[in-house]
Amino acid sequence: MNRLHPLSAVTYAVQYGFLWLWLPVFLVLVLSGVFDPVSPAWFPVAAPIGFLFGTLYGVVYYYRFGYAVTTDTVDVSSGVVARRSREIPYGRIQNVDIRQSVFQRLLELATVSIETAGGGTTEATLYFVSEEEANRLQREIRRRTAEAKGRRRERTRQRRQSADSATASDEPTEDAAVDADAERAGDDAPSPSVDDETGEREPPADPEQTFEPDSPTYSRKQRLFDLAPRELLLYSFTSFRPAAVAAVLFVFFLATESILEFFVAASQPFGGPADLDTGNTGSYGILTIVSAIISVLVTYLLSVAYTFATYYDFQLGRVGDDFVYERGLLQRYSGSIPAEKVQSVTVTDNPVQRLIEYAGLWVETAGYGPESNGGSQSAVPLAQQGRVYTFTENLTDVETPTFRSPPPVARRRYLVRYSLVAAAFVAVAFGVAYTTPLENWYFAAVVFLAVPLAAHLRYVHIAYYVGEDHIVIRSGFWRRRTTVVPYYRVQTVSVRRSIFQRRLGIASVVVDTASSRSFFWSSTTIYDIDLEDARAVQRTSRKRLQSSLRERAEADDIGISVDFT
Template structure:
């Protein structure tokens, strides 16, 4: 396996298109702004300066992509994946097999006609916000990608089992297939078209689409005829409320259709499978992706349910993974973007045998109700008073915000809860969406108890459990619980506490496993 391998020649084309994609808006702005309505001077070089710059950029990018493909080689040697690239500055990267956490596949539009995939290598130390994956094999054949994955899996299996490598020429090498057949991945969840359609409706991507259009148009602010557009809009408004309403609804319909199309292309064929050690998530129609998540890296499970999902009996599930990188969204991974609520507990139990999703939650004390809404009055009351004074009498309608805030606070208080079962902490809280987090004690990075002077008067406190989620910690708040329960939770987390042996907090019996 010490033979050096090259990427497919499609790599040069992909690098060219990638660079053009990142620079397309500045290039279009430069060409359009300097080429439209400009008087010709008769000087060829001056009149075509922007086009010449654009052409030079294309040529430079093409040459750079070709050089990257030609100078990029990789091979396996001494238990490492080794990569060498660069023309004037030669760079080498050696990645030990034991550091490799996952091997992910991406099959883009340019990959599929040639039977190619992009392979991303993720390592335990690859956690920078600005970094991408540890190593990218931009375009290799599917057979080569499977061979790379097999080499890495075999090396890690040998290390786990303590098997010795056989020298070259003396039997099977590091690149040979395993002696024992690997456990086949079992399909756990497959997302149907109905769920994709509903996900597009709930996802809120309509706002992202309109924001993207606005950002794109803002790049041409110097050449857009805003005065003419304004006059046209004013003339259109004169047609009446009905026409304006119809136009707004038409725009919302177009945004919704684009959102559905975007979601459908991104989540088509969404499948979750696992083989006991790793979790595999595959999705995509035009661009197929397969993400590998080691189960040992998963820190917590989050089940979310907004009111619209609740009416239809659906929830969404994410897992928080340690490591990865924020650029690739490696922190919170969508495990089940939309799944039937009655099915989720069974699938989680199959994937995480030690998890307890049926624990009876301890409720928040009744005396804690005011804490869920009265802090909002500090910023709402001045706004309400200002609206009532300056916009009288219509500004008095702002008073309706106060009962809305109170009802929202009571709703959050009623929804919140927590439980400890053995070595597992369950936390539930509501923003607009109801969140339930399941995390084991060994995955909790820190636990903090906080008590203000107002909470002390009511004998309540807030406990916050933090666990690793990608490069940043994620928090599960247990707000305004009884002071004694807060102290017991801190004792449960304390390694030297006897509560670790009993595993009972707040009257919840110990059970489950880690």
């Protein structure tokens, strides 16, 4: 078993020291209320004792933590009192990610996370190893994982060939013997594989063979995309991160009085009140407007800085059948997107990006994803639309879609919906004017002017295409998403109708895949189409799902192409 970097002992010691520091303090606090001899004055003595025991526990935890890369599995052992030993087969490993904070990069340390298919959490995390060791582990585990998957695919071919030969003849064949040997040896037994570069069959892998981590077959990386400085700036200034809102709210709650004083001072040159206690309706209105403008501007600038730092020096490449990426300024990430786990591909853009003819490309994978969006991961943060569409076509082999739109009755539905929203806004304005000195609440009715435009924009950006091999769905105005879903990735296709949709004779079609869902990204949905069209889409999708599964089984295809040449 290998140990973590020695600095990990210091990290664990400090972490558990501060954690255990509060245990005796809590006990003293509880016991002092029950037993008179126990006094809160014992806090200065109890806290250092807890910190000392926590520090010792952290050091012992470091020495009891070990990892090893074996022929068939990645083994990780941990725990002081309750021991936990994990053997992670290479066939289940999905991602091997490397993270480095600013301080870790200065110390040449890294955190290695091993993700498995179908898991919602990290299977194993190594805090911390040297940067050189992290890169070695990533290369070696990726290579062994590729070999395990290659052997599995080759055994599948052999089983199919054996079955075909057995049907043609009752005599035993060489393929049948090989298949029987492979079955007896188990899933991780060595078997002939096919070289991805030459297409020639290689000899069986020796389970006792010592693999070289720097073997050209597994370390060769083909670069697919680099985010140029101009594209990084465009992406930073034309996108928005919800985390910026949370950061602004957090700072506001920490320093509410200071921020309010700043808002008052900033509004005074424009006619704002001298302080919060004195002022009239007009000055308070100016204060509200100035405060809102400053808040929006600060939030936007934080979003720009966050996006810039997150996607700085973004690089996308491929190694074997996996996409690999690197990004980050303050915290550096290095991870992978297994091609065989890709469920759907989504082109995203917002009004500003559409105006300058740029777009982004995201992929959704089954199981855990290292991004904040669960299984959604950015493959191309931002590039010219033509380049993104070419990437999408090369990635999915999707045909050029001929989109269909919902019926005109859907537009009327959106008109009614947004009219109700506008009416609710006016009602709120009336309530505020009724309970406060504010007047002229009826000016809020100006929002009704935006209702027809909002309904039209909602309607024209909904479209769908039912192709031979893919279903393509587009929706959204502020964040438009055009999602390409191969039929073989479809889990369920359901037709849903609300009370209002039943009255209008329309329905929505929900296409679910095995990808993770997030708070911001929901299931891919075709909204408000004719009921008969919705049922036709459902029937066609189910039929083509079965045919595509049969075709892939015959071709033994991993699904997503990674050839961008």
